[in-house]
Amino acid sequence: MEKELLFQKISDSVVEMEDELVEELCEKSLEMGIDASETINKGLIHGMDRVSVLYEEQEYFLPEVLTASFALNAGIDILKPHIKGESTDKHIKVVIGVVEGDTHDIGKNLVKIMSESASFEVYDLGRDVPLADFVAKAEEVNADFICMSTLMTTTMAGMRAVIDDLKAKNIRDKYKILIGGGPISQKFADEIGADAYAVDAASAVRKMKEMAHA
Amino acid sequence: MTPKNRLIAVLNKEKADRAPCICPGGMMNMITEPLMEKADVFLPDAHTDSEKMAQLALSAYENGCFENAGVPFCMTVEAENMGASADLGNRHIEPRVTKYVMDSVDEIDKLTAFDVTKGRAKVVLDAIKIIKNKAPDLPVIGNITGPVSTASSLIEPMVFYRQLRKKKDEAHAFMSFVTDGLVNFALAQVEAGADIIAISDPSGTGEILGPKYFEEFAVQYINRIVDAVKAKNAHVIVHICGHMNAVYAQMNDIRADALSFDSVVPMKEARANLPDRVLMGNVSTYTLEFGSPEKVALLTRECMKNGSDILAPACGLGMRSPLVNTQAILKGIINE
Numbered sequence: 108m109e110k111e112l113l114f115q116k117i118s119d120s121v122v123e124m125e126d127e128l129v130e131e132l133c134e135k136s137l138e139m140g141i142d143a144s145e146t147i148n149k150g151l152i153h154g155m156d157r158v159s160v161l162y163e164e165q166e167y168f169l170p171e172v173l174t175a176s177f178a179l180n181a182g183i184d185i186l187k188p189h190i191k192g193e194s195t196d197k198h199i200k201v202v203i204g205v206v207e208g209d210t211h212d213i214g215k216n217l218v219k220i221m222s223e224s225a226s227f228e229v230y231d232l233g234r235d236v237p238l239a240d241f242v243a244k245a246e247e248v249n250a251d252f253i254c255m256s257t258l259m260t261t262t263m264a265g266m267r268a269v270i271d272d273l274k275a276k277n278i279r280d281k282y283k284i285l286i287g288g289g290p291i292s293q294k295f296a297d298e299i300g301a302d303a304y305a306v307d308a309a310s311a312v313r314k315m316k317e318m319a320h321a
Numbered sequence: 322m323t324p325k326n327r328l329i330a331v332l333n334k335e336k337a338d339r340a341p342c343i344c345p346g347g348m349m350n351m352i353t354e355p356l357m358e359k360a361d362v363f364l365p366d367a368h369t370d371s372e373k374m375a376q377l378a379l380s381a382y383e384n385g386c387f388e389n390a391g392v393p394f395c396m397t398v399e400a401e402n403m404g405a406s407a408d409l410g411n412r413h414i415e416p417r418v419t420k421y422v423m424d425s426v427d428e429i430d431k432l433t434a435f436d437v438t439k440g441r442a443k444v445v446l447d448a449i450k451i452i453k454n455k456a457p458d459l460p461v462i463g464n465i466t467g468p469v470s471t472a473s474s475l476i477e478p479m480v481f482y483r484q485l486r487k488k489k490d491e492a493h494a495f496m497s498f499v500t501d502g503l504v505n506f507a508l509a510q511v512e513a514g515a516d517i518i519a520i521s522d523p524s525g526t527g528e529i530l531g532p533k534y535f536e537e538f539a540v541q542y543i544n545r546i547v548d549a550v551k552a553k554n555a556h557v558i559v560h561i562c563g564h565m566n567a568v569y570a571q572m573n574d575i576r577a578d579a580l581s582f583d584s585v586v587p588m589k590e591a592r593a594n595l596p597d598r599v600l601m602g603n604v605s606t607y608t609l610e611f612g613s614p615e616k617v618a619l620l621t622r623e624c625m626k627n628g629s630d631i632l633a634p635a636c637g638l639g640m641r642s643p644l645v646n647t648q649a650i651l652k653g654i655i656n657e
Binding site: 165169208210258 | 417478479528
């Protein structure tokens, strides 16, 4: 099989959420001696990018994105041990979590999945995250972005507290802050001084890419 | 008209003297810190004590906020009853599930069948009886956590959503088991005296599931509860969170007496898409917590003008919402 055709098939299998087929094709790529990182980029990630587009177009929803990302990860698990040398790409580093008092983490998990698919380095603090942890983790890993999410109006104020804390420590400009979640709006992002608001996971990843390369 | 007659009339599409103002309880939390202070009953105590639960639920009416009483004040009773662990939170933070029961949808045998005689399910039933006794003219709303939300409180939601595709048959068996439990609890609440059952399913939205899975896993199972409750001559309100534009057709298949929406849904749009339905909502809970009473009253009148039949907060109230704001929906209706 031609290399390009194999990449296309891997990409299609991610879009079709066929994890077993993805595994089979990734094994095949290794047998054919194809560079593992090339297969990841041109096959697996290419497929996941198409999934993001389908998600934005409301053709795919959460169950489809999750199943596709499961297929993607099945492929990455096979290929990762075969990547030659360290990647020279500077990874975008993201600290992400759902603010304290809220356990709704579906949106956050989607952003995480799509960020990882875009090769970001993601530090997931989980849900119901004590506010101080966002800044502490960002400082520890020297992050580029702090992403906060909440689905509840009652916990929105926590986002402002994190930004105020950064200001008080005089490190506000070290990080870009991206926020999202059901009750969040661009207006709220402006009010509390966040750098960006994202309406969904695909746009969150796109905005981070734009800001990182600005 | 009494508050109960008024609400029932509107749910039956009959004439009422004016629009009712309610807050169902459950996920649509009706309790705030100022109300706890007024009643001198505080959370988390009222989650586990039926007298306190009844007293706190009635305080919303007694203090001029809403024309109903609704229990419980959380969405963890059902999952806890079936085996999950819950942290009951404090006066600012609502209860949440802390430990799931299953690792995969095919592990139904790890669940406990719903038992209405035990734990906080019994507290809720006793509270309904107390409220009914104390305030016979007030509509009593019993709350049920929707099937998808209950299911995804028993298993890690990311696994659950993925297995809807990967283990479809097992997922349906699991949903069926969960829904049987919810039907039992709903009917026990009606038996105890609830006039209305409100079902909220924040994890089973069209926005999350997409139209196909929303129909297959949310609407179908919600309707099983709706039909069972209506067969006992009680009424049903269903609240679905998130944007609706992808799923209005499926939403119209829900056989509830009234449909309620999040504040992200423009009431005008909901009215245009669901012309024949009784609609409830959808005053922003953000404005209720952080805005002014004038703004709340203004939003209330906007909702009425745009087609809302029952005025209500669009989601659960924030615990810190000021009393004057919480009173402003009803004032907005009366001063209209």
